[in-house]
Amino acid sequence: MTDTGSDLTPPPGCPAHQGSVPLAGLEYQQSPAQLYRSLRREHGTVAPVLLDGDVPAWLVLGYTEVSYVTSHDELFARDSRRWNQWPAIPQDWPLLPFVGYQPSVLFTEGEEHRRRAGVITQALEGIDQFELARDCQIIADRLIASFVGSGQAELMSSYAHALPMRAAVQMCGMPHEGTDTQQLVDDLRISLDAAEGDDPVAAYTRVGERIQQLVKEKRDRPGPDVTSRMLLDPAGLTDEEIVQDLISVIAAAQQPTANWIGNTLRLLLTDERFALNVSGGRLSVGEALNEVLWLDTPTQNFIGRWAVRDTQLGGRQIRAGDCLVLGLAAANTDPQIWPEQHVGAENSAHLSFSNGEHRCPYPAPLLADVIARTAVETLLERLPDLVLAVEPEELTWRPSIWMRGLTALPAQFTPVVQ
Numbered sequence: 036m037t038d039t040g041s042d043l044t045p046p047p048g049c050p051a052h053q054g055s056v057p058l059a060g061l062e063y064q065q066s067p068a069q070l071y072r073s074l075r076r077e078h079g080t081v082a083p084v085l086l087d088g089d090v091p092a093w094l095v096l097g098y099t100e101v102s103y104v105t106s107h108d109e110l111f112a113r114d115s116r117r118w119n120q121w122p123a124i125p126q127d128w129p130l131l132p133f134v135g136y137q138p139s140v141l142f143t144e145g146e147e148h149r150r151r152a153g154v155i156t157q158a159l160e161g162i163d164q165f166e167l168a169r170d171c172q173i174i175a176d177r178l179i180a181s182f183v184g185s186g187q188a189e190l191m192s193s194y195a196h197a198l199p200m201r202a203a204v205q206m207c208g209m210p211h212e213g214t215d216t217q218q219l220v221d222d223l224r225i226s227l228d229a230a231e232g233d234d235p236v237a238a239y240t241r242v243g244e245r246i247q248q249l250v251k252e253k254r255d256r257p258g259p260d261v262t263s264r265m266l267l268d269p270a271g272l273t274d275e276e277i278v279q280d281l282i283s284v285i286a287a288a289q290q291p292t293a294n295w296i297g298n299t300l301r302l303l304l305t306d307e308r309f310a311l312n313v314s315g316g317r318l319s320v321g322e323a324l325n326e327v328l329w330l331d332t333p334t335q336n337f338i339g340r341w342a343v344r345d346t347q348l349g350g351r352q353i354r355a356g357d358c359l360v361l362g363l364a365a366a367n368t369d370p371q372i373w374p375e376q377h378v379g380a381e382n383s384a385h386l387s388f389s390n391g392e393h394r395c396p397y398p399a400p401l402l403a404d405v406i407a408r409t410a411v412e413t414l415l416e417r418l419p420d421l422v423l424a425v426e427p428e429e430l431t432w433r434p435s436i437w438m439r440g441l442t443a444l445p446a447q448f449t450p451v452v453q
C-alpha cells in the first residue's frame with residue numbers, strides 16, 4: 036500500500052491503494068509522449084496517481100475514457116466541493132487555486148452552468164475576428180518594437196505571454212496599454228504564474244478590484260466589448276457573477292494561448308519541415324499550430340472532474356467524490372486512435388479544448404486561433420531571419436505536469452533601427 040502522507044487512511048478501492056504514481060516529479064521527464072505511453076502500459080487507460088502532498092486521484096489517459104468522462108457530467112461533475120479528500124488538504128496546498136471551489140462558471144453545473152456559459156458564449160460571439168486580428172497585430176508590433184533594436188529577445192516573457200494577456204484585457208473593454216492596464220496585466224501574471232518573491236494573493240485581490248471597477252464603468256457606459264455584452268445579456272447575471280466569470284475568461288484565455296504561441300514558435304524554429312517554410316518551404320503556420328495541439332498541447336492535464344456516485348471507468352472502481360484528472364495530452368496520443376503508431380495532425384479531433392458541457396466554450400478556440408496565428412505570423416514577418424539563440428536541446432520545459440510550455444525561448448535576429 037502507498038503511504039498517503041496524510042492522517043486520512045484511504046478506503047479500499049481508492050487510488051492510493053493501487054501502486055499509485057506520484058504526479059509531482061514526473062514533470063521533469065521532458066518527453067510527455069513517452070511518459071504517458073509508459074503510464075498507459077503499466078496502468079491501463081485510468082491510472083491511480085498521487086497529486087502534490089500524496090493526495091490520491093485518477094489520471095484518465097484514454098481518448099475514449101476522456102471523451103466519456105467529459106460527456107457524462109451527471110456522473111463526473113465540476114463542483115469540487117464533493118471531493119472526498121478535503122479533510123486531507125492543507126490550507127497552503129499548491130493546487131488549491133485550481134481546485135478550490137469558486138462561484139464562477141468553472142464550478143457551476145447543470146442549468147446554472149448553461150446560463151453562465153451561455154452568457155460568455157454570446158459575449159465572445161460578438162467579437163469580430165478581423166478586428167481581433169487587427170488588434171493583435173497592433174499589440175504584436177508594439178511588443179516587437181520594444182526589442183527589435185537589440186537583435187535578441189526572450190520570446191516567452193516579452194512576446195508569447197504578453198500578447199494574449201493584452202488581447203484578453205482589450206476584448207473585455209480596457210485599452211491594451213497605459214499605466215492602469217499595465218498594473219492589471221502585471222497582477223494577472225503574478226496571480227496566474229507567480230515568480231519567486233511575488234505575492235499572488237495580493238495580486239489576485241487587486242485583479243478582483245480592478246475588474247469590479249471595470250464592470251461598474253461598463254454598467255454606466257456600455258461599449259462594444261465582452262464585459263458590456265455580458266452585462267446586457269437577458270440572463271441578467273449579477274455584477275459579482277460577471278466579475279467572477281470575466282476573471283475566469285481572462286485566466287482561461289491567457290496561459291493556454293501563451294503556451295500555444297510559444298510551443299508553435301519552438302516547432303517552427305527547431306523542426307526542419309517548418310524551418311524550410313519560414314523562408315518559403317512546405318508547411319504552414321496553420322499546420323504548426325495544429326500539430327502543437329496534437330503533440331505538445333498547452334493544457335496537457337486538467338483538474339478536473341469529481342465522481343457524483345460510485346461507478347466504473349476503464350476497469351477501475353471509482354468512488355463517489357473521487358477526483359479525476361483529464362489527461363488531454365495522453366488522450367491525443369492514445370495508440371487506440373493512432374493504431375499505426377504514427378501520430379499526425381491531419382484533422383482537429385484532438386481533445387486539447389476538452390469536450391462536453393464544460394469544454395472551452397465556442398467560439399473561444401476560434402478566437403485563440405486568431406490570437407495565436409496573428410502572434411506567430413506577425414513575428415515571422417517582421418523578423419524574417421529569426422533563429423534560436425541556443426541549441427534546440429538547451430530549451431527547457433516548465434516543471435509542470437499541468438501546463439506544457441517553455442521556461443524561456445531565447446532568439447536572435449538582425450537588429451532593426453527604428
Ligand code: HEM
Pocket residue numbers: 105140141142152155283284285287288289291292295328332333334337387388389390392393394395396399400402403406
Ligand atoms: C481566447 C482564448 C480563450 C478563451 C476566452 C477561453 C475560455 C475558456 C473558458 C471560459 C473556459 C471555462 C469553460 C467552462 O467551465 O464552462 C475554458 C475552458 C477550457 N479551455 Fe479555454 N479559452 C481560451 C483558449 C484556450 C486554449 C488556447 C486552450 C488549449 C489549447 C484552451 C483549453 C481549455 C480547456 C482544456 C478547458 C477546460 C474544459 C473542461 O473543464 O473540460 N482554451 N476556456
